[in-house]
Amino acid sequence: MATQNKILKNTSVRIGLSALTLLLCMAVFAPWLYTIEPTAMDPSSANILPGVTAEFSDLSGDTFDHLFLMGTDSLGRDTWSRVAYGARISLTVGLCVAVLSLIGGTLCGVAAGYFRRLDNALMRVMDSLMAIPGILFAITLMALWRPTVATVVIAITIPEIPRVARLVRSIVLTIREEPYVEAAVSLATSTINILWRHILPNAIAPLLVQGTYVCASAILVEAILSFLGVGLPPEIPTWGNIMADGRTQFNQYPQTVLFPGFFLAITVLAVNILGDGLRDTLDPKFNKRTG
């Protein structure tokens, strides 16, 4: 379709998508990318500098030579292996939070925007959620639950929902006044069909853009939670955990913080660039009345 071609022709979209594809490949094919078991540790090979080949013996007693591309941390774990596997967590959390908060926010937003009686009650709940700083809210939720990927995702999703809900509500408020929606009303179209056929398809573009921003912020929040020690347990390789481990030795061995930090920055940047590109191509202000 014409719109899809137009999106793929946008430079920002191309840059963002290619960077994300590379990162995704890195996460999926991590076992084959010259990595070893990311949780395996060998105290005798602690704090190896990047690019050095050394002997590594894991817990089962196997000993082998391994090139440590990014060196090792203070417990002798291969930083590159942990960074590559850590991408899995970051991307999963980013994607899941984006999808879940879009679903949750859309439900609330559509309800508030289309069924005006629910508006006040729903939006005041959203306002009170927004009054709590998102990161504090997530920390509190994490303190209540056992740390797993699912709980991290939920803890980050809940504070994101009000932002999406507000956006969806304002979009629905605009679209419901469009004559084509009124025409559908006068054609006796049921409310469900009006929402499904007429309102939601026209709200998708801004939602997609918002989704990318939510994704980027979720990846950051997950890293922050791990870094603060309230996210996933420290043995699980996440970029935040790796940085937290490396923090104490930052003066001597900064690479343990810098490498995951670099990947974190690249990922967030890629997602944001993709979002900007999508906004430029999908925003009605830029392609109004092309016909």
Added chain:
Amino acid sequence: MTERQQPVLSVQGLTIDLPRTADRPHAVRDISFDVKQGEIVCLLGESGSGKSVIAQAVMGLLPKTLRTTAGDVKLLGESVCKASGERLRQLRGEKMAMVFQEPMTALNPIMTCGDQVDEQLWQHTKLSTSERRQKVLDIFARVKLPDPERVLRSYPHQLSGGQRQRIVIAMALILKPALLICDEPTTALDVTTQAEILSLIAELQAQSNTAVLFITHDLGVVAEIADRVVVLKLGEMVEQGDRLDVLQQPKEPYTQMLLAAVPGLVPKHREPIVDAYPLLQTVDLSKTYWTGAWPKRKHRVDAAKNISLKVLPGETVGIVGESGSGKSTVARCIARLIEPSAGEIFADGLSIATVTGSALYPFRRVVQIVFQDPYRSLNPRRTVGEAIIEGPLNFGVSRADAWKQAEELMHLVRLSPDALHRYPNEFSGGQRQRISIARALACKPKVLIADEAVSALDVSVQAQILELLDEIQQRLHIGILFITHDLRVASQICDRIIVMQRGEIVEEGTTQDVFVNPQHTYTQTLLAAAPGRGFQFGLA
């Protein structure tokens, strides 16, 4: 004076290219005309004719994507196309000024009107504060703003549309420019306000001998105000000449076609309607809004008050009024897009004023509505076919039957049936309006409400749609409730006319009676204000 011989504005062979992705190579091609001192030249053209691009080129305001490739624009002998940005800023305001279509967006909402006009003087002159203030008050008096002292301190939203346009005109004229460009200055205004603004422009122009380049699509306005007319079509100059020559002895077929499409103010003869059981009837229909929430006092607004009307089979009833008269409120109440506050609506014998929710569905079949804006009345993400069969599917018709019926409807509205598989953005405004009509007819309604259904269309397209509506009515014998602000259109299609003002019916009668022998003063004012009234268009 030497400037007498030299035209104030001289456009010579102006050609402006469009970006390569556009549907035609040139925005305008080889346009030449002069505007002399004390002369009003009208650029007349339908949408897409390039008339606004010419105005932008004259002001040196062309968007960066458009480039002048040939020709020149000379203002008092000086080339505007070659002028530097700095020089252009000087020229604008001092030598030329522009009046825009929409006065609300042309004014800065957070500056008082006085400050906005004063800004011109502050930028271009060295007068003291008190002198500038006096000048602003003078010009406000000249554009006939009531109570200039108060207007000076008012913000744009505190004034009416007509007053705002007067401010814009004052702003344009305060530096006494040699050339005034008016880009559709009355299109957004009501007909009575339009008449006032037109006579104001003509009067000011006569006083100060300014040259005026007046851009419009409205032949009535041209007949009122022009000295000379330049007719444009798709970026090409079709014809130019004196007003009477062009409007009464047009040489080119395109001009003749345009003139023939102008609806006259003389009502068309229509077959009398046989009295029958009304398809649609309202009794004391009212819609009241309450504005102002606590702690302010509540304020009652009667958008429509005690409206009683009837539509018989095969009859077209027109509701005519200016903006704010409540005509659209009535239409939307009858279509049950909003809930009436009081009164009764009978559609095909059913009382539907108080029914809500899914109980309304059977009624939806009886009354269908066609909206004003053809660009917004079709869902951009659904094909034309899906839009048309939506209604029948809702009423339990099978998909195959609905599709077959949609193909027949396409023939009826004179579009090809393959249009059903395409998306709305592939169609022009007129075609989209045909699709909207087909969508409404797909439910086999007995009453069709046309809410300003031809107001957004060019005059030639407008004529076609009116003809189509007439033909459909004769074929299907439906009743049409035709809402419009345009008296000319109403006179061509309506059997009976209802005139509304401030939410109330002020006059009602057959089209012949209302137009030939109006009773109420408001109707008389409306008729008198219609632009080009009494002017004989086309070959006499």
